[in-house]
Amino acid sequence: MFTIDKYIVVDSLKQAYELNQSKRNTIIGGMLWLKMGRKNIGTAIDLTSLNLNKIEESEESFKIGCMSTLRDIEVHNGLNSYFNGLFSKSVEHIVGVQMRNMATVGGSVYSKFGFSDILTSLLSLNCYVELYKGGTITLKEYVEMPLNNDILVSIIIMKDKRNASYSSHRISSTDLPVLTCAVSNIEKQWNIVLGARPMKAKLTQFTLNEKPNEENIKSMISNIIDSTSFGTNYRGSEKYRQILADVLIRRNIEEILHGGKYAS
Numbered sequence: 001m002f003t004i005d006k007y008i009v010v011d012s013l014k015q016a017y018e019l020n021q022s023k024r025n026t027i028i029g030g031m032l033w034l035k036m037g038r039k040n041i042g043t044a045i046d047l048t049s050l051n052l053n054k055i056e057e058s059e060e061s062f063k064i065g066c067m068s069t070l071r072d073i074e075v076h077n078g079l080n081s082y083f084n085g086l087f088s089k090s091v092e093h094i095v096g097v098q099m100r101n102m103a104t105v106g107g108s109v110y111s112k113f114g115f116s117d118i119l120t121s122l123l124s125l126n127c128y129v130e131l132y133k134g135g136t137i138t139l140k141e142y143v144e145m146p147l148n149n150d151i152l153v154s155i156i157i158m159k160d161k162r163n164a165s166y167s168s169h170r171i172s173s174t175d176l177p178v179l180t181c182a183v184s185n186i187e188k189q190w191n192i193v194l195g196a197r198p199m200k201a202k203l204t205q206f207t208l209n210e211k212p213n214e215e216n217i218k219s220m221i222s223n224i225i226d227s228t229s230f231g232t233n234y235r236g237s238e239k240y241r242q243i244l245a246d247v248l249i250r251r252n253i254e255e256i257l258h259g260g261k262y263a264s
Helices: 013-020 070-074 077-082 086-091 105-111 117-123 139-144 214-226 238-258
Strands: 002-009 039-046 055-057 061-065 127-131 135-138 152-158 163-170 177-186 189-195 202-207
Touching (some): 013 039, 061 077, 061 105, 070 105, 077 086, 086 117, 086 177, 117 177, 127 139, 135 139, 189 214, 189 238
Antiparallel strands (some): 055 061, 127 152, 163 177, 177 189, 189 202
16 A cells, blocks of 8 residues: 655656656556555656557557557557567456556556566567657666666567567466566577566577577577576476476477467
8 A cells, every 4th residue: 555645647758757856756657566565655646648548550660658558559459460469468367457457568667577478578579668868778778777767658669570479377367477488580580588587577689590490499498598597486486487488488489480379
């Protein structure tokens, strides 16, 4: 539970940025995880009047406003047609439609939650974030930065004709994931992302032949697992996550190469 001293619906990004420089103030987004904690908020900053809840498609990219919800990307025809259902599959197990109608994409990416399904899938793509003061930077660079008081305005995904696939493992359907995995491929480059390790998502890039054989794939997966840290919590052990990583990476590669379909 949290308390709020003052609530402001801002009328500009400049006003939101200036208010957000105080450590006592907070951008409230969908207010889902925020209300699970205990915090005395000085000023709650509401961005809903800034028209940032749109998904815009151009010939080169998709631009997702930070106040778009997980449900918006789950049902967006353009996004899911271009990336072969990657987004609908990456959020379908997140609690239920009511929650996905409230959780914002900006809140999920800004917070860099270790269990985030959507951060895992976005990180596998040619993806950027637009910051109010920090400009446009790659999502990979943003994930590695410490949290600051900038405003995450939008997420930009380039249309580079890559193939992508997503899968996760959960103890039960709507639980938090034990491990998440997204894989994308364009020409000889492969992007493999593992999240819920239970640390934040990590991107590993590999170059393989255009038609990799079983030995190439086995070697790549082995190298990724050896170079990735896995932890233990009550959902699974380090060793269990390493075994899951082998399975999920292989399933996603198989789907990209041969169109295989697997239950997540």
